[in-house]
Amino acid sequence: MGYASTVKMPFGPQHPALKEPEHFLFELDGDTVVGVTPRIGYVHRGIEKALELSTYGHGLYLAERICGICTVAHTCCYTQAIEELMGIEVPPRAKYIRTIMSELERLHSHSLWVGLVAHEAGFDTLFMYAWRDREAILSLFQEITGGRVLHAINTLGGVRRDISPELADKIRCTMEYFEGRVKDYRRIIRTEPTFLKRTRDVGVLKPSDAAKLDAVGPTLRGSGIKEDVRRDDPYIAYDEMPFNVISSDGCDVFARTEVRVEEMMESIGIIRYALDRMPAGVFRVRAPRNAPAGECVSRVEAPRGEDMHFARSDGTAKPERYKVRAPTLANIPALCRMLVGIHVADIPIILAGIDPCFSCMDRMVVVRGGRASGTLQSKRDV
Amino acid sequence: MVTYEVLQLIVFPGALFAICLAFLYEWVDRKLFARVQGRYGPLYTGPAGIMQPVADFLKLLSKEDIVPRACDANLFFAVPVMYATLPLATLFMMPIAAPEALIAFDGDLIFILFAFGMMTLIIFLAGWSSASRFSAIGSVRSALQMLSYEIPLGLVLVCPAIAAKSLSVSGIVQWQAANATLGAALQPIGLAVTMVCLLAELELVPFDIPEAETEIVAGWRTEFTGWRLALFRLGRDLEVLLVAALVASLYLGGAQPLWLIPATAMFVVKTAAVVMVFSFVRALFARLRIDQMISGMWKYLLPIAALQVVLVQIGVGV
């Protein structure tokens, strides 16, 4: 049997299950996947090169546009790295605002993902519900920052806008509503038999594999390993926040779904806690133009997993080298492991299961000619 | 007299009426489905978007017609036409305006079952002729699906016939009218099994496996554009009407007047109810995988269908 013949089936770069262009070449034996070769890079925008060519202030805008969904995570990581190089300390109020923004982003990203995975499973009703409720968070973003998708709130030395008490009340109000909705999703996901049939024991990633292949974020925690940068390597105000690191032992797509839904509940808790205990004072300090020579590694727990930036400065106003490693790239080896030995019909849901964000992952090659600013295209929503 | 009969065939309750009703039910389905999901659904064309299906049909007719170079040209031409006309022709066997259908003969129930089989065969040919990877997978899935639902469907559809001692849909409707009873009251299990099988026949969630969007684009319909796609959509709407009419006739008493309400109105109310049940059900579930669907059909649905036959036999015998 094994020798009979395998069929090569391309998946992407244009495919309805992939919201962004990426290519996977599957090797099939009948209905079973026996091999998979990923090919990334269809949406490289040359961001790393562009970051090296722009000043620290300009780089902020590039970091903002690495990803449309984890924009706060990337700017958090960027500002953190550059502030460490510059040696400036962010005021505590700014740290709290960054924390609130990060968690709001996690809420919107996870609810987007719940919708997507439901859509991949053919469960369009949940998809519509999740995306409708996500609107509440996007409107909140608009109130806080003026932008629904790109927020431009993090800046070197703090944040650009304050959260006023009235705004805080509005956020609390939305959290009240959203908490009810998340509880609803949790009930639906746990009880809907067809959804369970499609997600249970699908895309199994054993804990040992997850650790060895260095999966990150909910993919890792769905395999029962409790690792979370927010707790292990606390940044901004997370060392003061009480929250649980969620993990699930299921090791399948269902476990990943559960982890994300539970994480949304935790995020709501963090946002409430941070709003109640927000320290008074300034929310921004002046950042110098140049950074002294040095290097640093900055880590952030983006909604999709650990986001890592590496920065090296040489005393000028531009970084010498800036490296971005988005969570999706780290999950690719684990994804390839999950995809072997499954049914063809399960491919989309497993792909969606890692919450891939290919634009985040691809960022380095020049796609369009012209000057640095001309080479960049901001990725909007998925 | 001949003119009257021709009018009956072409206008009411024949082709024109059926097509209008089919478009209306597409709107009912889309609207209800959208409302269940918290959306608005069709909104702008006509009052509450009621003309949207017609507008879509006309729009598709005017779109560019693209024929893949590798396809089987003759089949590619014939399949959409067959797909649209077969359910329309079969609808003539459904009692719509009176308990007696336009064309009624003993055994038309068998013909209807045959038509359902043919529909799947046409779908298979559609996927096959378009020479596309997605279409091929879609059509194979469609055929596999038919293998699993057709037997339980055939079994339960025989039950009303056994009860009414008639193999004609009109006969079954008249029997229900004469005995003042409903098939649904006598054979609730049969109704449930029929609904599940017909969901699969119509390729609705959770059985929309042959056109699973996120897996195989539009399945067997992927390569069809322009007027071909328009005909496929029309055929699909007619098939929904056909299926709803079948359920209404066999289990809900069909087109029989009630007190002052004319038969046609009763027919419309009953079929609309069936369509609404379908669109409500398809909002509730996720899509199954083909192997899960097949094993479910054989493991659970087939024994239940057989049980219904046994129960009906016992009922009739006593």
Place this chain on the structure above:
Amino acid sequence: MDATEAVRLMCERLGEGVLDARAPRPRRAFVRVRRESFGEAIKHAVLELGFSHLMAITAADAGEELEALYHLVCMDATVLTISVRVPKGDAVLPDMSEVLQNAAIYEREAREMMGIGFDGLRDEAHLVLPRGWPSDVHPLRKDRTYDDLAKIKLELERV
């Protein structure tokens, strides 16, 4: 493991092989090693000190030399960055897939973008650059300007 401890242990083990070692803040350690000691450094860190997770490989252009930085993490979230420099003329490092299972994807990226070769890396296909991209053009090198790269891209598109 705490960062200063990690730096101390690395220095102890490699001795002369370490060129520079710092622990600028808690949970961050940087160790620069000689090329000859590179394999040993990684193996020591991964297998004995428990820095078993590879977060990423950063490739950097340091003028006459190329630099590869391996960012390793241990269970309690200390990040150890082991860096090594190789001359541009002979930019080859050993493939670390045996000790770090996910190294291949980052190595391929570093090879394409910066032109560091990895001895023993099997998959030679392009991972991120477009099909047909000339194999001697590495976009992230400092001497490659945007105009250069745009020209190459345009030519590729014409074909």
